[in-house]
Amino acid sequence: MFVGDSLSRNQWQSLTCMLHFAVPDAEYDLTRQGDVSTFTFTDYGVKVMLDRNVYLVDIVREKVGRVLKLDSIEGGKLWKDMDMLIFNTWHWWNRRGPSQPWDYIQVGTQITKDMDRMLAFQTALTTWAGWVDLNIDPAKTRVFFQGISPSHYNGSLWNEPSAKSCVREKQPLLGSKYPGGLPPAVGVLKSALVKITKPVKLLDITLLSLLRKDGHPSIYGLTGPTGIDCSHWCLAGVPDTWNHILYNLIL
Template sequence: MLKTLANSCVFLSIFLAGIVYYVCFYITCSDNVARDFPPQQPLQGVAPIQENSLQDIIQILDDAEGECHWDEGDWVWDESYPLYESRNCEFLDQAFRCSENGRPNNSYSKWRWQPKNCNIPRFDAVTMLEKLRNRRLVFVGDSMGRNQWQSLLCMLSSAIAEKDSIYEVNGNKITKHTGFLIFKFKSYNCTVEYYRSPFLVMQGQLPSGAPEKVEMLLKLDVMDSSFVQWRDADILIFNTGYWWNHCKIKKRGCYFQIGDNVKTDMSIESAYRKSIETLFLWLSKEVNSSKTVIFRTYAPAHYRDRESVRHCHLKMKPEISSSLMLSSPSWAYLMNPIIELPSAIDSELFSWEIMNVTQMTALRPDGHPSIYYLGATAGPAPLKEQDCRHWCLPGIPDAWNELLYARILTGYLL
């Protein structure tokens, strides 16, 4: 009997020890998960966002020191995101379909942007489509503008049951080589359009007698010829920056022209500033105050130390603060002209807005396709060939479009 009792005590001790171990393990793991992917937490003093509610669209804190800062804030974990699934949207490039291309987690799509001192409304596709009724919304820029354009198509189409009522007006399919694409939402008689113009100014023919090293010219004082197609749009959203670097310009034998003069010694920074000046001068003459003009700022890549080190595939969550921002003074030449030049242009007819997404985007190294851009059957790309510049969809460009939506609802635009 004593032996049986002893065996029972040993068994009970082992059982209790197991329970203690399990509880400790659960608490520890739960704590780690919470740190990596925290649940949605509203900012102190800011009421949680009510889904599909337009009441108090923008709530400025009574004790806030200043106005709502759209471009300052934090990425907050939100289980109700994403706003759509890539498999349910036919308007995406294959390269942006990260989850379908084999990315093993979708945590990058579950972070919501929380601006400082205020809330923004949750995107409501029907409300946005009503705002766009009988209007043209146009994106003009590089492939990051294409990223945002496709994001908005997916966000809007989520409210349309009859997908056949959304179509490309010229019957073209979405390919990255198409110069422009115009999608119409028939029920609302509105179009959401994209025009590829990576420099925003004209790529010109070589003049006779051009230096031998010149293989391509950018006419810095002439707008891209595509402007005739989108000049009358109701909402114009511009972006550029990705192509304004040594690899995309000088390595390709690209130089600059102003008037009849080829500028072989002009810096990329000076050329970029001149192109932005050309854009603003053109807008001041060609676009009146009844139109909405937005410049969406540079969306940073995350190649880290240098472009040859293409490592972003191990990033699984946002950064708390961006050392990348602090270590990238070269961004100043992309940002300063956008801020400085409009005030120097004297025109009562010209008004526009900056959509500054640079800082909020710099915090998201986890949002790139990295090695998951080749397609569902091709498998991951080699580690040395990662895409750390474009964005998975759903993902970060959705947040840019939520900022656009908030501005429209609050009367900032339209």
């Protein structure tokens, strides 16, 4: 099961396509119930699932409004007893305005209108880490965390100041260094992972994805020419590479 936002969906879609390509004549079934999508290879009894949970921690509707509870993770009930879990979160932590799906943030008994988003991200990861240590049996479940997936909206970060986005980018960056450096969220994630006592493997895809400024849907995504998508990734493409790395980590 993949658990996370639309970047998790990117990887889930990629994996289901790759598996179907390997066994093109196999019967399959695709269903969705609430936030959970399930691709089942009925001939093999194999399910590849996606739980759309963009913060990992809970959002609860209360009298004051929608509350993002950084120390609550009731949604984790869905994740128990899976053979494999691939978690991801970050894409939504800086959302503001109409696209922000909460009105308040709560930690313990304290409710605030907002807080430093990087601190909020760190607090949520600490809650998730505690859930893993409390609920995961390594003999039954393998746990991975998809690293921070970057976006490309500022050409100055890849030494092209005239580029305002990934539009018309046709080549990846050469070499193994990204001029703009790694997103700060990478450090927050790694510091959270080292505190977990249960085994969790990091799917460290950030740098290789940073180099692929050419790999986004750009103006050819779902919103068409009126929108620019430099956050998600084309299929097949970068998420296929993520899954090759996942496969090798599994082996």
